[in-house]
Amino acid sequence: MNKKLIVACMFFSTLLLLAACSNKATGNETEKDAAKSGQTEQDEKIIIDNNDFVIEYDKAPSRAISLNQHVTEIMLALGLEDSMVGTAYLDDKIYKPLQETYEKVPVLAEQYPSKEQVIEAEADFLYAGWSSAFTEKSIAAREELKELGIDSYLQMSSTKVAPTLEDIYTDIRNIAKIFRIEDRGEELVSQMNQDIEEITAKLPEVKEPLEVLVFDSGDTEVFTATQNFMNTLVTMAGGRNVFGDVEGNWATVSKEDAVERQPEVIVVIDYGSTTVEQKINFLKSDPALSETPAVQNEKFVTLPLSAASEGIRAAEAVEILAKGFYPDAY
Incomplete structure (x- = not known):
């Protein structure tokens, strides 16, 4: 091999090495940016102690059912309608800004759906506002649902005495984390805080x-x-x-x-x-x-x-x- 060809080969080898290093650095920066954004990786396991019932969520649910109106509205406000296969149990009219989105999700039952309806819908996640949802008289106990391969979450702020806004925010953040959309959760909490501050500022x-x-x-x-x-x-x-x-x-x-x-x-x-x-x-x-x-x-x-x-x-x-x-x- 002549001297010029050797030099050329060394030059292109150096370029390839630099490009590889650059790509690796860019990849690292992308990973850092993702970490900074507060997003959880889709395949990262989420572990939450939810009312003394520990659930491990291996991936974001894709076939969720909301079982009470206030938790239905949380899911819709987080933009999770495409991950829902059903809703249930309205107390009254759905929150007006969410009406159009609500109509895109099937209503499974006027009150709680049966266990058979949940299985038929191939649900992988149930989100209840009240503990009455997770009983044998309504759908099923959470332990049985887990055996059926259905994860669950019970609104903690709705089951404790003297709940605060922060308790609701914890629930919103937990749902956002389970679905790997933490940024949306923080945006919703921030908007709620801002709206409340604007209203209470006018109080005499x-x-x-x-x-x-x-x-x-x-x-x-x-x-x-x-x-x-x-x-x-x-x-x-x-x-x-x-x-x-x-x-x-x-x-x-x-x-x-x-x-x-x-x-x-x-x-x-x-x-x-x-x-x-x-x-x-x-x-x-x-x-x-x-x-x-x-x-x-x-x-x-x-x-x-x-x-x-x-x-x-x-x-x-x-x-x-x-x-x-x-x-x-x-």
Whole structure:
């Protein structure tokens, strides 16, 4: 081989080596960028302790079913409709900005689907808002679902006493992590925070917050919110839940006790077959409850149950309450 050919070969070998090094460096940078973005690799195992039930998610689910309205709305807000094969159990109308997307996903049942329906849909993931979904009477226990090859997640903020916004954000982040879309989860949390801050910034400065009774239902007694998320929402909107000192999330109290606490506003929860108008008419006609300042001054605020649940509509719920409590500020 002549001298010129040897030199040429050495030159091209050097170029190939440099190119290989460059590609490796670029690959490393790409990996670093992916890590910085907060995205989990599709094949990375995710382990989550979900209400003392540890689940290992080997890959992002592709055939998910949401089992309650507030978790359906979380999935849709995260843009996961293409990974869903069904929804179930609406409390009322779906959140309007998500209506069009919601219509793209099949509704499997008016309430909970049967285990057979879940299997027939070839579901690989069930997302429940309430623990009632994962029982033998509804679908199946989570242990049985796991044996069937179906992973699950139960909204933790909906199963604890005195849940906070941060508890909801933890659920949103967990779902985003399971589906390997952490960036979308952070964007949703950030938008919710921003919306809530804009609403609460308009609240007037008051010496004492308004005394608020949450009326869910009841005729001989009152079924009311105590330390559940509605209590959090009432506080954020500048009110004070008159039964916020009672332990637990819900309580049945006597009418006399409700009257004694002198609520200035009554938040009427809208859901089910009994209309808001029927509930308000009952409050006005009841000999005891009609004596409260709220009823006498006709200070009623209607809050949809779907907005009051531990989902993406916290800002909407706070806005409804704040406008009802302090209309002059809005």
